[in-house]
Amino acid sequence: MKIKLTKCHGSGNDFLIIDEISNSYTFTEEERANLAIAFCNRSTELGADGILFVMPSKQADARMRVFNADGSEASMCGNGIRCVARYVCELLNVEEAVIETMKANLEVKNEADIFPNIPTYLVEISPVSFQTKDLPLHVGKETLLNEKIESLHPNLEFTALAVPNPHLITIVDKATIESSVQEEISSYVNGPNELFPDGVNVSFVSILDKGSIYVRTYERGVGFTNACGTAMSASSLVSILNGFNKSGDYIEVYNNGGKVRCYVHENDGNYRIDLIGNATYVYEAFVETDLEKPADFVLLEKAMEEQEAIHYSKLQDAAQAYINEKLV
Numbered sequence: 570m571k572i573k574l575t576k577c578h579g580s581g582n583d584f585l586i587i588d589e590i591s592n593s594y595t596f597t598e599e600e601r602a603n604l605a606i607a608f609c610n611r612s613t614e615l616g617a618d619g620i621l622f623v624m625p626s627k628q629a630d631a632r633m634r635v636f637n638a639d640g641s642e643a644s645m646c647g648n649g650i651r652c653v654a655r656y657v658c659e660l661l662n663v664e665e666a667v668i669e670t671m672k673a674n675l676e677v678k679n680e681a682d683i684f685p686n687i688p689t690y691l692v693e694i695s696p697v698s699f700q701t702k703d704l705p706l707h708v709g710k711e712t713l714l715n716e717k718i719e720s721l722h723p724n725l726e727f728t729a730l731a732v733p734n735p736h737l738i739t740i741v742d743k744a745t746i747e748s749s750v751q752e753e754i755s756s757y758v759n760g761p762n763e764l765f766p767d768g769v770n771v772s773f774v775s776i777l778d779k780g781s782i783y784v785r786t787y788e789r790g791v792g793f794t795n796a797c798g799t800a801m802s803a804s805s806l807v808s809i810l811n812g813f814n815k816s817g818d819y820i821e822v823y824n825n826g827g828k829v830r831c832y833v834h835e836n837d838g839n840y841r842i843d844l845i846g847n848a849t850y851v852y853e854a855f856v857e858t859d860l861e862k863p864a865d866f867v868l869l870e871k872a873m874e875e876q877e878a879i880h881y882s883k884l885q886d887a888a889q890a891y892i893n894e895k896l897v
């Protein structure tokens with residue numbers, strides 16, 4: 570079977586888009602998971618943090634399904650839906666759209682460039698829940714807001730929220746970010762454990778300045794990535810709950826892949842987060858694959874998007890310079 574792949578990234582978190590609207594592909598659930606495991610493998614000519622299946626929808630302009638590199642499906646992907654937003658808006662020749670995801674139909678729209686020559690999209694991150702049952706997190710409490718989990722770490726204080734995929738977030742200093750603590754905790758809560766039966770995305774956050782934070786995320790089903798859009802959105806909200814920023818302020822969120830901007834809407838204790846950032850194309854490729862053995866795929870062609878890479882590298886350099894200056 571010949572499959573067209575559009576490689577893209579949001580803040581360096583990279584994905585392969587498979588367009589089931591324009592192509593008559595049909596995949597079983599098992600084939601979707603196995604394609605993700607095979608094509609995300611970075612020792613191949615492809616490699617990515619996940620696959621984004623763009624599918625027809627009966628209730629929205631398009632539907633997005635997200636599969637992590639380990640073949641697990643997630644309910645949402647913030648960096649990925651920006652890429653899907655661009656792909657669908659260009660496919661339908663519109664400036665905004667609604668994307669059906671596992672738990673919500675989300676608004677997306679083309680925005681002014683976050684940096685010169687960077688295609689930029691705003692996506693809705695919701696629903697937001699602080700109920701531990703919505704992650705799920707089994708910790709004997711309805712919520713976990715800046716509280717210790719002694720079995721994970723003696724001192725760190727964590728906040729748990731679902732947006733709607735699950736996130737565990739702690740605000741720390743540079744030394745802690747640069748230590749092995751995040752790797753140790755993340756490996757544990759994403760292996761067999763009593764706390765997070767479905768695993769969880771783990772983010773260590775540093776306050777850089779008023780209105781700017783740094784987020785490093787170990788993603789469920791992937792490991793450390795350059796950035797995690799839902800994590801950066803959730804971390805922006807946690808920075809507000811901790812008094813470092815306010816709802817209604819734009820928050821610049823820096824990460825190892827660049828930067829995005831978040832805006833938290835709060836209405837009577839309910840939150841919706843706007844995630845604004847790049848949707849950059851890396852290459853277009855065609856592969857020949859047997860769905861029974863996708864790991865044996867053959868790369869037929871790969872056309873790089875050089876200009877987009879040049880433009881994005883300027884954003885990334887500027888973001889890294891700011892992190893180097895402010896992350897102390």
Ligand SMILES: N[C@H](CCC[C@H](N)C(=O)O)C(=O)O
Nearest residue numbers: 643646647648734797798799
């Ligand atoms: N690893 C995540 C899914 C991808 C989310 C991330 N790539 C983002 O941009 O939000 C999970 O299993 O919940």
